[in-house]
Amino acid sequence: MTVAENSRKGLVGRGVSRVDASDKVRGLARYADDLDVPGCWHGVIVRSPVSRGTLRSVKLDPACDASKAVVVTAQDIPGPNIVVMHDRAMPLLAFDEIRYIGEPLAVVAAPTRRQAIEVAEHVRIEIDELPAILTTAELVRKFKAGELKTGVEQNAPRGVGGFAGGAPESPDVLCSQSIVKGDVEKGFAEADQIVEAEYTAGHQEQLYIEPQGLVAIPQKDGGILIEGSMQCPYYIQHELHEALNLPAGKLRVRQAAVGGAFGGKEEFPSMLAGYCALPAMKAKKPVKIVYDRHQDILYTTKRHPVWVRHKTGVKKDGTITALKVDFLLDGGAYLTLSDVVMYRGILHAAMGYRCDHVFVNGIVGRTNTFPSGAFRGFGAPQAIWGVESHVDALARACGMTPHEFRLKNCLRVGDTTPTGMVLRDSVGSPAVLEEALKTSRFADKFAKCSRGRKGARKWYGIGLSFFAHGSGFTGDGESKIGTKVALDLGFENASPVVFIRVSSTEMGQGALTVLSQMAADGLGVDLDRVRYPLPDTGLVPNSGPTVASRTTMVVGSTVYSAACKLRQRLEESAGRPIAGSKSFEQIASKYLAEHGPLRVVEAFKLPDTVRWDQATFRGDAYPAFAWGCNVAEVEVDTRTLEIKVKKVTACFDVGRVINPVLVKGQVEGGLTQALGYAVMEKIGIKGGRFDANRMQTYVIPTALDVPEYDITFVEYPYEFAAPGAKGVGEMPMDGLAPAIANAIEAATGIRMTDLPITPEKLFKEVTTKCAKDAK
Amino acid sequence: MKTITRIWKVNGEEKTVKVPPMRRLLDVLREDLGLKGAKEGCGEGECGTCTVLINGAPMVSCLIPAGQVRDGTEIMTVEGLEKTEGGRLLQEVYADKGSAQCGFCIPGMILSSYALLSRNPNPDEAAIREAHAGNLCRCTGYQKIVEAVQAAARKWPGNK
Ligand code: FES
Ligand code: FES
Numbered sequence: 001m002t003v004a005e006n007s008r009k010g011l012v013g014r015g016v017s018r019v020d021a022s023d024k025v026r027g028l029a030r031y032a033d034d035l036d037v038p039g040c041w042h043g044v045i046v047r048s049p050v051s052r053g054t055l056r057s058v059k060l061d062p063a064c065d066a067s068k069a070v071v072v073t074a075q076d077i078p079g080p081n082i083v084v085m086h087d088r089a090m091p092l093l094a095f096d097e098i099r100y101i102g103e104p105l106a107v108v109a110a111p112t113r114r115q116a117i118e119v120a121e122h123v124r125i126e127i128d129e130l131p132a133i134l135t136t137a138e139l140v141r142k143f144k145a146g147e148l149k150t151g152v153e154q155n156a157p158r159g160v161g162g163f164a165g166g167a168p169e170s171p172d173v174l175c176s177q178s179i180v181k182g183d184v185e186k187g188f189a190e191a192d193q194i195v196e197a198e199y200t201a202g203h204q205e206q207l208y209i210e211p212q213g214l215v216a217i218p219q220k221d222g223g224i225l226i227e228g229s230m231q232c233p234y235y236i237q238h239e240l241h242e243a244l245n246l247p248a249g250k251l252r253v254r255q256a257a258v259g260g261a262f263g264g265k266e267e268f269p270s271m272l273a274g275y276c277a278l279p280a281m282k283a284k285k286p287v288k289i290v291y292d293r294h295q296d297i298l299y300t301t302k303r304h305p306v307w308v309r310h311k312t313g314v315k316k317d318g319t320i321t322a323l324k325v326d327f328l329l330d331g332g333a334y335l336t337l338s339d340v341v342m343y344r345g346i347l348h349a350a351m352g353y354r355c356d357h358v359f360v361n362g363i364v365g366r367t368n369t370f371p372s373g374a375f376r377g378f379g380a381p382q383a384i385w386g387v388e389s390h391v392d393a394l395a396r397a398c399g400m401t402p403h404e405f406r407l408k409n410c411l412r413v414g415d416t417t418p419t420g421m422v423l424r425d426s427v428g429s430p431a432v433l434e435e436a437l438k439t440s441r442f443a444d445k446f447a448k449c450s451r452g453r454k455g456a457r458k459w460y461g462i463g464l465s466f467f468a469h470g471s472g473f474t475g476d477g478e479s480k481i482g483t484k485v486a487l488d489l490g491f492e493n494a495s496p497v498v499f500i501r502v503s504s505t506e507m508g509q510g511a512l513t514v515l516s517q518m519a520a521d522g523l524g525v526d527l528d529r530v531r532y533p534l535p536d537t538g539l540v541p542n543s544g545p546t547v548a549s550r551t552t553m554v555v556g557s558t559v560y561s562a563a564c565k566l567r568q569r570l571e572e573s574a575g576r577p578i579a580g581s582k583s584f585e586q587i588a589s590k591y592l593a594e595h596g597p598l599r600v601v602e603a604f605k606l607p608d609t610v611r612w613d614q615a616t617f618r619g620d621a622y623p624a625f626a627w628g629c630n631v632a633e634v635e636v637d638t639r640t641l642e643i644k645v646k647k648v649t650a651c652f653d654v655g656r657v658i659n660p661v662l663v664k665g666q667v668e669g670g671l672t673q674a675l676g677y678a679v680m681e682k683i684g685i686k687g688g689r690f691d692a693n694r695m696q697t698y699v700i701p702t703a704l705d706v707p708e709y710d711i712t713f714v715e716y717p718y719e720f721a722a723p724g725a726k727g728v729g730e731m732p733m734d735g736l737a738p739a740i741a742n743a744i745e746a747a748t749g750i751r752m753t754d755l756p757i758t759p760e761k762l763f764k765e766v767t768t769k770c771a772k773d774a775k
Numbered sequence: 776m777k778t779i780t781r782i783w784k785v786n787g788e789e790k791t792v793k794v795p796p797m798r799r800l801l802d803v804l805r806e807d808l809g810l811k812g813a814k815e816g817c818g819e820g821e822c823g824t825c826t827v828l829i830n831g832a833p834m835v836s837c838l839i840p841a842g843q844v845r846d847g848t849e850i851m852t853v854e855g856l857e858k859t860e861g862g863r864l865l866q867e868v869y870a871d872k873g874s875a876q877c878g879f880c881i882p883g884m885i886l887s888s889y890a891l892l893s894r895n896p897n898p899d900e901a902a903i904r905e906a907h908a909g910n911l912c913r914c915t916g917y918q919k920i921v922e923a924v925q926a927a928a929r930k931w932p933g934n935k
Pocket of ligand 2 (some may be wrong): 508874877880881911912914
């Protein structure tokens with residue numbers, strides 16, 4: 001059945017208004033800090049003042065009157081002192097070795113925030129300080145000196161926490177993984193020339209506008225309810241129930257309205273929930289912690305800093321013979337979920353182009369800094385920053401334009417990716433590339449770039465990037481996690497409605513609307529017959545986390561097929577088809593009166609043809625790839641070296657577009673974050689601490705900074721997940737930084753290799769170049 | 776602690792508050808008057824989520840001590856928008872254009888739109904961007920905000 005035939009109400013593909021718009025434009029949406037919790041106490045975290053050390057003691061000064069407060073330390077943790085994450089290695093509260101500045105050592109809670117702060121100031125800490133590694137640069141130095149030992153050198157299969165059968169990796173290595181295709185040395189032997197370069201980028205802060213905030217509320221049954229700002233309710237339950245010594249079901253988690261997340265509320269809320277729950281259990285009072293902006297910037301996860309080295313063999317005619325990539329991420333003090341970030345990174349680090357001989361070496365190094373974490377793109381933007389900058393260098397080495405080189409080498413139907421996946425279905429390449437080149441009139445404009453011409457007042461440049469983004473979890477992960485959804489048919493004010501029960505959260509991306517559209521479409525009813533309350537683990541099955549651009553494709557298609565099933569059940573019982581909301585109302589009312597409420601449960605399945613070997617990293621790396629091409633036009637002021645991004649033309653293949661208005665908005669927002677990553681957003685480490693702690697020092701784009709956007713979509717539906725959507729959320733973050741760097745090179749004649757590209761850095765390069773030219 | 780009494784016109788209704796003079800207007804609105812629409816994104820005057828209209832002008836309420844707001848001052852928060860024709864129009868176009876994503880910036884953003892159109896019902900794009908430059912949004916890239924304000928301007932009361 002085609003998608004069009006399947007679409008009963010024509011709701012799929014329509015730019016309907018967001019179902020949550022009304023509450024949001026009236027100021028009625030309730031976010032974490034708006035929750036009214038009677039008798040709620042406030043929590044304050046006592047943190048390590050040093051980057052690394054041995055904790056001797058944490059004690060409340062006996063002179064302090066703490067009769068109206070509770071203080072919890074590692075000793076008060078009822079279960080094992082861990083936040084589970086991927087390696088069960090991170091303590092909820094440090095108790096022995098301290099690994100980063102700001103690491104939580106104790107939590108104080110009291111009826112008011114002021115009281116809690118007063119008591120917290122009287123907590124005395126004794127630490128023996130130890131030497132620490134504080135910067136990504138130090139990791140890179142060690143890597144180049146051969147001091148970061150991984151499984152590659154020792155020829156053993158690798159993974160988290162060392163590797164099977166071999167000696168352990170260096171303590172500075174949190175994990176490593178490689179991708180091998182063909183024989184990269186053979187590929188280099190076939191090359192006419194070899195092009196090598198390094199690319200780097202620092203941290204990026206998610207800077208959701210609503211700071212992190214949660215409340216833990218003790219329940220009558222001895223359990224705890226966690227409510228507030230989060231992406232993944234079931235993560236909190238999974239990460240924390242052991243430490244709290246609660247059966248999973250007694251740690252109930254409910255989402256409030258979320259004011260932006262972008263990955264920043266993926267795993268971090270599991271830690272924050274612990275800091276709330278521990279004093280709540282001890283005091284038997286609800287405890288809330290809402291970060292202020294300072295705390296939020298200083299003490300939450302950020303995008304991993306990256307160092308990536310490309311060594312590529314090319315022939316004179318532009319054929320790529322070998323791709324060798326070293327991809328190093330700075331994971332911070334604990335692994336948390338960095339292994340999977342690195343996996344996504346290496347899966348995208350050599351992606352996009354035909355090549356028989358590929359070797360990608362991925363490492364997550366450890367520094368004594370705040371653990372790096374999830375941020376929109378999850379390793380892919382770092383990888384694509386490297387490869388798409390490098391492809392321009394390859395084109396130039398072969399005497400080709402960037403677009404000719406990409407058109408010649410880009411993966412097409414029938415080609416094989418670095419993991420050996422043959423691209424068969426839903427391949428928006430080269431369509432996105434051709435479309436973006438055409439709409440932006442790239443070839444014409446590229447010929448007119450300034451290239452650092454002397455005497456000009458402004459330099460103009462245009463640059464592009466081309467990339468794929470794997471939708472959903474790696475390999476067969478989507479089958480393994482067993483995504484479940486439920487639809488409940490019931491009454492609301494005496495008229496029948498269908499409730500969507502999934503754990504996918506709304507955080508601004510539009511899940512409530514898009515999944516409601518898909519459910520209504522499958523049912524053949526209007527949107528107003530569908531309800532999608534914010535998830536609550538007490539009420540919804542686990543449909544997986546709200547991450548990895550998987551919600552519309554994976555959870556949405558499962559909701560859609562559940563809706564089709566529900567419709568079928570109703571039609572069978574009535575002996576006639578549902579033709580619109582009226583007939584739904586009659587049929588459903590009758591059914592409910594006769595049989596009571598109806599629940600339909602559905603699980604996501606991948607086609608059996610998807611094959612993935614996690615041990616060797618071979619096979620179908622993702623159920624499907626979305627494709628994108630970004631074109632950036634920049635103007636550089638030759639006196640101030642101010643970089644102005646004037647226009648961005650982008651074309652994406654995200655499969656079937658479910659809601660064209662929402663998808664455009666999401667893409668514009670993502671491109672704007674990528675703009676910030678490219679030229680504005682700067683946060684470094686000074687003495688082990690982030691060197692920005694407010695919005696004045698961590699600067700994101702305002703309405704005055706954004707360029708004109710020209711965004712188009714080409715649709716190559718994913719046929720195994722009706723109605724055919726692929727992932728979109730992360731894609732717009734992926735490719736703009738290298739497109740801008742490429743445009744800056746076309747404008748100035750200078751290749752910038754470190755993000756963000758600021759006027760200061762550009763000035764340094766221009767001065768160096770001038771000095772060189774003068775010689 | 777010393778408190779003062781103030782009588783303001785909040786969203787068209789007279790309200791009397793008894794507050795310490797240095798208490799932030801944002802807290803008075805959210806906690807004492809229960810107007811939770813105004814949000815705290817930074818507490819330092821940088822994000823604009825706490826924007827309210829004071830005698831029609833957009834101000835960041837996180838930086839204003841309540842004692843500085845004189846008796847008789849007109850304060851409008853997002854909750855008051857729907858009492859005005861322009862406010863209802865803005866709510867409608869913001870919803871239509873998909874301008875609110877996570878929604879956290881919206882109470883401040885939409886009040887900035889209201890203040891702009893009340894002052895200048897025919898703004899060009901540059902004026903629209905300028906008027907919203909103090910309201911940070913991390914979700915939308917601002918395009919859908921600009922489009923909403925343009926659409927509202929076309930139908931703004933008094934504009935034909
Ligand atoms: S909270 Fe007032 S400007 Fe940010
Ligand atoms: S809609 Fe999320 S910050 Fe503006």
